[in-house]
Amino acid sequence: MTFRPALLISAALLLAASPAFAEARAPHEQKARSLYEEAIAVRTAQGQGKVPELVAYLVEELKAGGFTDADIEVTDYENDGERIQGLMVWYRAEEGKAADRPIVLLAHMDVVDALPDTWERYPFDLIEEDGYFFGRGTADNKYGVVSLISTFLRLKEEGFKPSRDLIIALSGDEETGMVSTRAQALYTAEKIDPAYVLNADAGGLSLGMDGKALLYGIQGSEKTYATFELTIDNPGGHSSAPRADNAIYELADVLKKIEAYKFPVMHSPMTLASMKISGAQTPGPLGDAMRAFAENPADEAAIAVLRAEPSTVGTTGTTCVATMLRAGHAENALPQRATATVNCRIFPGVGIEATEKTLKDVAGNERLRIKLVSDLVESPESNLPEEVLAAVNVALAARGLEGLTVMPHMSSGGTDGMHYRNLGYDTLGIGGSAAKPNDTFAHGLNERLSVDAFYSGLDHWYIILKELAGGEG
Known part of the structure; x- marks a missing residue:
């Protein structure tokens, strides 16, 4: 209840x-x-x-x-x-x-x-x-x-x-x-x-901390959603006689490697344009990094700032993160199986198969089994019809926001x-x-x-x- x-x-x-x-x-x-x-x-x-x-x-x-x-x-x-x-x-x-x-x-x-x-x-x-x-x-x-x-x-x-x-x-x-x-x-x-x-x-209005409208975002593309299960199997045994190999420890090692790995930096004309526009509206080091990345996507200092910020890391490439864990079957038994769920948001053009291969290579464990458990699709960027843009601008003007910057962007979510x-x-x-x-x-x-x-x-x-x-x- x-x-x-x-x-x-x-x-x-x-x-x-x-x-x-x-x-x-x-x-x-x-x-x-x-x-x-x-x-x-x-x-x-x-x-x-x-x-x-x-x-x-x-x-x-x-x-x-x-x-x-x-x-x-x-x-x-x-x-x-x-x-x-x-x-x-x-x-x-x-x-x-x-x-x-x-x-x-x-x-x-x-x-x-x-x-x-x-x-x-x-x-x-x-x-x-x-x-x-x-x-x-x-x-x-x-x-x-x-x-x-x-x-x-x-x-x-x-x-x-x-x-x-x-x-x-x-x-x-x-x-x-x-x-x-x-x-x-x-x-x-x-x-x-x-x-x-x-x-x-x-899509929708992005506001500053003072509540004033900064820009209106239109979602024109999105990353591919893919969820994998990573599993280590083991014969197990009695907890009073620990083995040199342990499914939980092995899986933990794999996850720490994935945590440390950074997928290659990627960009598209849409993401660079959105970085440039957002950067002009964002104060401080984050806004500076957005503008610098839009100007030069190889700028290491800008990349470091963007990848340390949850709201922008997804715009710079593929991300994969552990979201769930399950392991073992009894408190006094060695684990016979340990499984982690890893959710990936894949940059357009990379593909699910290539991402799975990267996870396997990064893990470096031949005993690891990787299984794709989602069934979603990659999708292309959309064109923005002129009549839709015009209608959005009319709606913004009615809210007292005539002339507000409208920014097509890629969504990190699905x-x-x-x-x-x-x-x-x-x-x-x-x-x-x-x-x-x-x-x-x-x-x-x-x-x-x-x-x-x-x-x-x-x-x-x-x-x-x-x-x-x-x-x-």
């Missing part, structure tokens, strides 16, 4: 539910806030079996907002025995009047699980406190889900008639097997054939977008959120999104879709 003390319900959260809050916010903001709260409360993590619950809630809200059964498709998949659902929603142009190819919009409903006893606040309640919304998925990626669904509801209520079909594709296992993602991507290619794909799970890029569709991450450097807690403890970012970003997709889909209303 999970302990959820009443004290976790903050005064700010109670205030948000008060009549004063209702008066202070427009109806579409209140609706988005309600969707957000309900979505955060559903523990859509692997093994919980809760994705269908969130799907059912969203379907109910969509139907109440005027979308019909013909506009909604719920799909069922299975991943490791768990039922995973996906949800696709059509906002259709009038029959026979579509002026352009459709646009597909992405977000994911699942989250990395959170352990309540390690958080300062219960992770599956939306808690508003100190100017932030706290809860698992507040940033990654239930804000994306809410942004798209609430925008569709808002446009429908206004009677908007798009000039082209708009389709939301919400996946149910982006954080794990991406079974629903792959199926939706294939369906998109076979049945929809969009002009391009826009992803709410990437998203659903990789599967659409791999099928030949330009896929751009253009999320509406905003974050300061110290606001990034996705996948970690106490995930949060600023209240200002939540509300100021709600018009983002509303404006962009109106710009791209014209229409009436």
Whole structure:
């Protein structure tokens, strides 16, 4: 049983539910806030079996907002025995009047699980406190889900008639097997054939520590995600008679070698351009290093600074890091097996096979077994359509940010977008959120999104879709 003390319900959260809050916010903001709260409360993590619950809630809200059964498709998949659902929603142009190819919009409903006893606040309640919304998925990626669904509801209520079909594709296992993602991507290619794909799970405003906007990032490519299991086997024996070879010690030696190894420095025109732009906005030694690397990617001093900083190390090449360990079977027995999980984010063009070979060479242990346990794909860089860039600029201007630098960049993380890029569709991450450097807690403890970012970003997709889909209303 999970302990959820009443004290976790903050005064700010109670205030948000008060009549004063209702008066202070427009109806579409209140609706988005309600969707957000309900979505955060559903523990859509692997093994919980809760994705269908969130799907059912969203379907109910969509139907109440005027979308019909013909506009909604719920799909069922299975991943490791768990039922995973996906949800696709059509906002259709009038029959026979579509002026352009459709646009597909992405977000994911699942989250990395959170352990309540390690958080300062219960992770599956939306808690508003100190100017932030706290809860698992507040940033990654239930804000994306809410942004798209609430925008569709808002446009429908206004009677908007798009000039082209708009389709939301919400996946149910982006954080794990991406079974629903792959199926939706294939369906998109076979049945929809969009002009391009826009992803709410990437991109957004970068803020300085003072909260001022520095630039707007558009995700135009991403690194390849690959997970390997590294295993040492051993006959084992009684712990009172230690062997000269020990599976745990051998594996530890391997992991220390991988820790010490630095993959070759790499770059592309996109990463150099993003370093140059980011460097101009970043104060101190880190900004200096970004600009120096953009000018000369062989600058050893700049490389050292960038690789010592978690936010930039992934932009300089492939990274591999140990993330999980399991070994032994009894406290009084020598280990018969020791296994580590190593997660790699591979720079475009390197490839999974080459990375596996590097791990084997670095380990230098013939007894080591390496097994690829992920099943993802490499994807190319996307082009940035002029109409998408123009729409983003209109949305930024509406937020008082006209003329803000827009920077296409490579993401070190992986998203659903990789599967659409791999099928030949330009896929751009253009999320509406905003974050300061110290606001990034996705996948970690106490995930949060600023209240200002939540509300100021709600018009983002509303404006962009109106710009791209014209229409009436």
